[in-house]
Amino acid sequence: MTAPKTLYDKIWDAHVTHEDADGTCLLYIDRHLVHEVTSPQAFEGLRMTGRKVRAPEKTIAVPDHNVPTTLDRVSGIIANEESRIQLEALDTNAKEFGVHYYPVSDIRQGIVHIVGPEQGWTLPGMTVVCGDSHTATHGAFGALAHGIGTSEVEHVLATQTLIQRKGKNMKVEITGKLKPGVTAKDITLAVIGETGTGGGTGYVIEYCGEAIRDLSMEGRMTVCNMAIEGGARAGLIAPDETTFDYVKGRPHAPKGAQWEAALNWWKTLYTDEGAHFDKVVTLKGEDIQPVVTWGTSPEDVLPISAVVPSPDDFTGGKVDAVKRALDYMGIEPGQKLTDIKIDTVFIGSCTNGRIEDLRAAAAILKGKKIKDGMRAMIVPGSGLVRAQAEEEGLADIFIEAGFEWRLAGCSMCLAMNPDQLAPGERCAATSNRNFEGRQGRGGRTHLMSPAMAAAAALTGHLTDVREML
C-alpha cells in the first residue's frame, strides 16, 4: 500500500519527467501562458540560441498588462510608444513561434488568468505556468499553477519543463458558512491577515472546508489568485462537480470519450485521508467579516468595523514598516476605517474581474448614483466577460450609476497602461496589491471585494456593505 498523498503530491508525481539524486526534478508543464511584459527577453533568448518553442500547441499568448482599456484602442491607438513596442513584440513572437494567440482585436482577449480558464485551457490536474505571480489563480481547478521569472519562461518555451524542487504542503481550511455580505475576496484577505505575506513561503496551499466547497469557480479563482500574496507560489482546490460543470463544453476542454477518460482521472485528484500537511491554518467561515486593507502590504487587513492600528500594536521589523505605511497612506491610528474618504474606485483585475464580480457590484449599484466627483471604472477581465455583462444588463447599471465601462485588461491593478492614480489619490480597489506606488506613484490603495468597492463608490468613504443589503 502506498502512503496517503495530498492533492499537491499527486499532481507533482504525475509530472516528474526526471529526478536527480539530490531531489532536483524536471517538472513537465502542460500549459504555458504568455503575456507581453515578461516574455520578450525569453523569445529573444530563443532566437539568439537558435531554439524553437518545444510545444507551441500548449503555449497561449495574450496581451493584457499594457493594453489601454479605453474604447479608442479599437482603432489601434496606443499612444505610449514603449507599450506599443512591447505589444508589437508579442504579436511578432506569437506568430513567428506559432503559439496560440488572442490579439487585442479578438473578443476573447483579456487578462491571461481569466482567458485561460474561460477558453478551457486550464484543466484539473495540469501544471500551468506563466511569467506572472497571479498564475496561482488556475489552482482553483485543482491545477498546480504558479508564476515564474523570464529565464524560466525561456526554459519552458525551449524544454516544456521547469527545474524544480518540491515544496511543502499547507492546508487552509475554512469551515462552516459565510455570512451575508462576505465573499471569496474576504476569505483570501482574511487568510493573509492570519498568516502574513511570508507565511506561505516554501509551501503550496490547499484550500478546503465547507465555505470553499460552497464557492463558485469564480470565487475559487479569487481565493487561489491571492495565494501568492500569502507567500505561497501556488494555491489549490480539489476539483469537484462545480469544477467539472464549469469546464464542460469550453472550447479547449476534452470532448466525447476523452471527456470521460479525463473525468475518471480528475475524480482521483483529492487529498487522501491521513495525508501529511506540514502546516495547517483553520478559520471559521462565520467569523469572517467584510475586510479592507489599511496599509501597504496585503497582510495589513482588518474588518471594516475596525480602526486604524498603531505601530505600538506590532513587534520587530513590522513597527517601522507600519509607521512608514501610515505615513504613506495618510491615516492616523485610532481612525475608524469607515471614516477614510476615497476619490477613486477600480473594479476589475485577475482577482475580481469575472462575471460574478460584476454581478455583485451591480447588485449594490442598481438604480443608484456614485458620489459626486468620484472617478469610478469597471474593467472586465475579458472581452467575453464584457459581452456577457452587456447582455445581462449589468453594463447599463454601471453606466447609469456613473462608472466608466472599459475594455478588458489589467488596467489600474498595476497601472502599466494609462489607468493610474495621481499622487495622494485614494482608491477602493478589487485588485490584489496595495504596495507603495502600485496603482501610480504616491497613489493609495485599499483592497476589498467588488461589493465593498461598489458601496464605497456610492458613499465616498470605506463602507460596510452589509448596511446596504
Add this chain to the structure above:
Amino acid sequence: MEKFEKITGIAAPMPLVNIDTDMIIPKNFLKTIKRSGLGVNLFDEMRYDDDRNEIPDFVLNKPQYREAQVIVAGDNFGCGSSREHAPWALADFGIKCIISTSFADIFYNNSFKNGILPIVMPQEVVDVLMSDAEKGANARMTVDLEAQTVTTSDGQEFPFEVDAFKKHCLLEGLDDIGLTMANVKDIDAYEVKMAQERPWV
C-alpha cells in the same frame, strides 16, 4: 551567465521588512524588451523625487553605499510580482548578494538565474550583519560561496546553507536550458507516455 566569484565589498543596510518587487523596480520600467540598463531605476520611487533628483537619505544614494555589492535586508525580501526585472535591476546596479531572514520564492529563484546569491540567515545573524553594514564603506563584508560563509569586517564568520545544484550552477555560470537538454530523452519519453495516458492535455 557570469560566474559567481568570492566577493569582498560594501554592504548596504535595508532593514525594512517586505521589500516588494514593485519597490525594487516600479512598473513603468517593465516596458523594456531588453534585460540591461535597469540599474539606474533600481528602487526608483525611493531613490528619486518627483523632479528626478536623488533623495539624499535613501541608502544607495549615500556616498558610502553607492558602490554596494551586498544588501542586508529585512524579512521577506522580493515579495509580490514575479518580474525578473527586479534581479536584472539589482545586477545592473552591481548587487551580487542579498542577505535576509527570508525571501519570496519566485524572487529567490530568479536571483540565481542572474548571478545574484540570496542568502538566508537567522534573525540574530542578520542583526549582526545589519550592524556591520551600517558602519559604511570602511566595513567590507566577504561572501564566499564555495566555502558557504559570510565574514564581517571585524572577522566574524557565519556559515550559510544553499541548495547544492543552485550553488554549482552559480559557481560555474551554467545555463539551465543547456543542462535540461542533457535530459531531453526523458522529456521525449514522458510526452510519448502522456499521449497514451492523458491525451486530452
